[in-house]
Amino acid sequence: MPELPEVETMRRGIAGLCGMRIAAARFPQGTCRPLAMSPAPAEMAERLERQRIVSVSRFGKRVAIEVGSEGRAPHWLVIEPRMTGLLLVAEPPTPHHVRMELDVVPPGVRRLPIQRLLFWDQRGLGTIRLLDAQGLDRACGAAKLGPDGLVVTGNDLASRLGESQRGVKVALLDQKAVAGIGNIYAAEILHRAAIDPRTPCQALAAEAWETVARAAREILASAVVHEGSSIGDELYRTADNRKGGFQKLHRVYGLGGTPCQTCGATIERIVQAQRSTFFCPVCQPRLRGGKRRGRGSQPRIAPLPKLVRRGAKA
DNA sequence: CGTTCAACCTGGGCGC
């Protein structure tokens, strides 16, 4: 589940821990597989204790919690939720599958109140690493991740993907091209951009890339405002254990066989690169005859009422 | 360079 909007919601949900001190760290059971550049869980726990949380940032679909203390090089606890990972300051969905537990206390406080930050992960595909500056750069730097989806431009996409023969939907999942887009939002972005997901990147002109980039920024920003998508098994929750709301605004993802809300045609499900792709064959017509040029032939962004509702509490 | 496949894991839903 966690794509950019869900991970950004997690980040915001735990940002209030900045300035607090880690009183204790636990990594129950076989927390993670061995990971490059990161110490084993027991040593991670040891090195986290007594450190202060300096900042909480996001790199694509990862959260990086910066920790530090006097006279010590800064480190980053980099958490990658993958399919089912959740960062919680609330009770976990089940007591099983808690992979990390941090007891944090406000500055100057010796004992209570203790807050708990949990990483809970049902399938256990998520990862936790403690990295130094070099490790952070290797794991999350520009060589690994493209521009963030919230700010990506048409030029960014055209320069990275313009020559590719891959279908544009598969290409949008490439984190080196643009960071943070996953299977749900790739489908929603291309529906908004009115582009067939199978269109080879090569066939898209500069204006089409602008359309895709704008749709990406708008869809992702709206999904952040709505605190992500909670669908299917309903696993995804905000850090304080509430459902996201963007699933109500999905136009195609998970809606195969149902009528398109824009045009009434039947939403189709196909498989690309071993993953489901949903799209509307009428709203997202196949490109005919090479790159489109000229304004008249550019895909128009479909109107999306109530796309961004102001007033969601910060 | 690109695609395909398997692997990493658990659990829900479905057909029989």
Place this chain on the structure above:
DNA sequence: TGCGCCCAGGTTGAAC
């Protein structure tokens, strides 16, 4: 009720 199979938001590495 139970079994086996397919599916799921992601990423990585090997094989072709």
